[in-house]
Amino acid sequence: MLSKLKNLVLFSILSGFISILMLQSCAQMATPPGGKKDTLAPKISESIPLNKSRNFKGKRIDITFNEYVGIRNLSQELLITPSVGTYQTKIRPQGLSILLDSTLKDNTTYTFNFRNAIEDASERNIGKNIKLVFSTSQDIDSLQIKGKVRTLLTQKHPENILVALYPWNDSVFIHTTKPYYFVKTDTSGNYLLENIAKGKYYMAAFLDINNNLLYNSNKESVDFLSEKYIDLTKNVEQNFAISLQNQDSLKLSKTTATAKSVLYEFNRGIKSLTLSNVPKAQLYYQQEDSKNLRFYLLNQSNTDTIFIRATITDSLNRNYQVPLKIKFRELTKKEKVQKQDLTFEVKPTPGKLLSPLDSIQIKFPRPVQQWVSTNILFKTEEGEILSLPDQAFHWNQFQNNLVIRNAYLPSRSKFEMSITKNAFVGIDADSSIVYTQKMEWQDIENYGSIDGNITSSEPNSEFIVELLKADTFEPYMTLKTQKRFEFTNVEPGIYQIRVIADLNKNGYWDIGNFKLRKKSEPVYFFDGKIKLKANFQISDLLINTQK
Known part of the structure; x- marks a missing residue:
């Protein structure tokens, strides 16, 4: 009797547990089948301050969206101009709060541009360039600067290039001064700086790799105004063509010695070099990877230190006198010199x-x-x-x-x-x-030819004309001319033509100097790609350098 009672109790408990599980399962929310997919991006529904509001003096910005959102890479995507210094953020299911560590400036229009940071929680539709604009005074600044950024040597339009605007003064240098207004280019290389106050400004565009708002010349491509400033009184358009303009001085960065060779590694390219005080018929050397020098000693039993002097011309055509102390490491007893075939x-x-x-x-x-x-x-x-x-x-x-x-x-x-x-x-x-x-x-009939002319507003101009492989931008043929160019015996393929204005007539492309506000030598392209077939002649191409 007691055993039956125990079984009845256990059965009742188990039945109740299963019933609870079934009720919980029935109570779970699920997306109803069918219906339209959410394709709408989130929008701001409420904010403190309101968009385009005036006389805001607070230190907390609250933003609420019209749906549940996800927020990603806020520190990278959120651009605040002018800069507000440091701040803290609090994320909510339908928005966020920004807590400023310092007071906002008087008589200033601020723009909070969230770019691609905000997406809806369900379908991840990105709210493109969600912005909040407000002023600490009675007026909202409304001037704009727009334009396009391209790479000078490829004509591509890169994304995320920093376009920077600085209040003008004689001490503005883009490697030491952070911009007052800034924005980054979109996927087509376009930018738009909005809500700018009237005044004199300096401008630059550069690839801000480390996101510190400062230009680093040895890593980051750049372009800048050659004029002192822009006197901004109306909306303007300003385009940029960026290129790497490494101004670092030539330096010896590393030396590696073995029993067979001594390798000197430099921080930048070497265009040419000559050596003095070189022992006759003993010391051989070669340049490797454009930046490095490797020395070999013909008589490896000689372990004396060799002192020579290298006269080096770097990639900016600057000359250096570099003393080199060459000391080969002695062979250890375990090391054996194994002769191998000389390959080539x-x-x-x-x-x-x-x-x-x-x-x-x-x-x-x-x-x-x-x-x-x-x-x-x-x-x-x-x-x-x-x-x-x-x-x-x-x-x-x-x-x-x-x-x-x-x-x-x-x-x-x-x-x-x-x-x-x-x-x-x-x-x-x-x-x-x-x-x-x-x-x-x-067979010569398996080749083609390409010719044309260059128009220039300057008499006696000289140009470097490069026929490039269209897919890699690798130079295939190069020539120098004042006007007419002709490439013969060209393999069938797809090409582009790049023209460098050789302003100083030294035979190669010279980079700019941002400290002197001297731009790189101009570069022009023939519009479009050129498809050359075997035994074809493409003639009378016109490249305009008067743009």
Whole structure:
């Protein structure tokens, strides 16, 4: 009897528990099936202060939206102009509060631009450029500056470029002064600065990588006004073309010594260099990655310190005298000098045809100390075996790149280049192996040509014209001219044409100097891409530099 009673109690408890679970399940809220998807972005329904209100003196801003929202990357997305200093935020399901740490300035119009920070909680529809504007005085400033930002060397229109506006004075420098008004470009490179007071301003646009509102010249692309200021009395349009303008002085940043080489790493590019006090027939060197110098000692048993002086021209054409103290590390007992074959790369690579303008290039990983030109032979299909005169060969400054000039190559449609064993000896006494490669000239009818003219308002102007691969912006051909340009024997493909105004006629593009408010040399593009087919001639292109 007692056992039956226990079972009845357990059954009653279990039934009650299941009933509770079923009731909870029935009470859960669910999105009803069907119906239209929410595609509307959130909007401000209430705010303190109200949008476009006047005489606001508070230190707390409250914003409520018309639906539940999510708030993301507020510290990055929220742009407050002019700056209010530090502040705290409190997030609510339908809004947020901003608590200011300092008092607002008198006679000032403030803009709180949330950009892409606000999205609805259900479908994540982003409220684009949600703004709250108010004034601490009777008047709301209403002037605007709008424009577009592009990259000078590619013509692309980048997003999130900081466009900065500074109250003008003689001590304004964009690397030490934070802007009074600022905004960031949208996905099309457009910007709009609103609610600006009348006055004189300086302007700049730069990629603010670290979001500190200060320009960093060695990392961030920039453009700026070359004039002293803008006297803002009406709405204006101002466009910018940004480029990297690293003004850092050349410095030695790191030295790495091994038993075989000493590597000097510099902080910026090296355009050219000469050495003095170099021991004869012992020291070899080469430039690596445009910034670094590596030295090799021919006689590795010599561990004496070598003192030399390098005269270096950096990428800004500035000259430096750099003393170098070269000390090779001694070989340890565990280290063994293992001789390896001297490798090299040949261009054009195997299987690729020679264009009518091609020379043959042989590139080595390290300098070559000995070689014999007659060990490079050319065999034609007719059975001819040819060796070339010494003037057919040209070594670069570092003795690690050999060019066999186009004019001396066999004119037969097909031939074979043969390099005998030990034709080249490296600085480690490593020798090259036997190498053969079949070569074939491409039919000239498989190429095309492109020509045109440059219009300029300045007489005797000089230009650098670059034919670029359209997908990579890699220069394919380059020439210098005053007006007319012509590219011949061009491979079929899609290209763009970039024109650099060589203002100082030094033969290369010069970057600007933001401290001197000197802009980079102007760059122009032919509008649109050029699709060149085999045996086609594209003529009379016109590139206008009078824009």
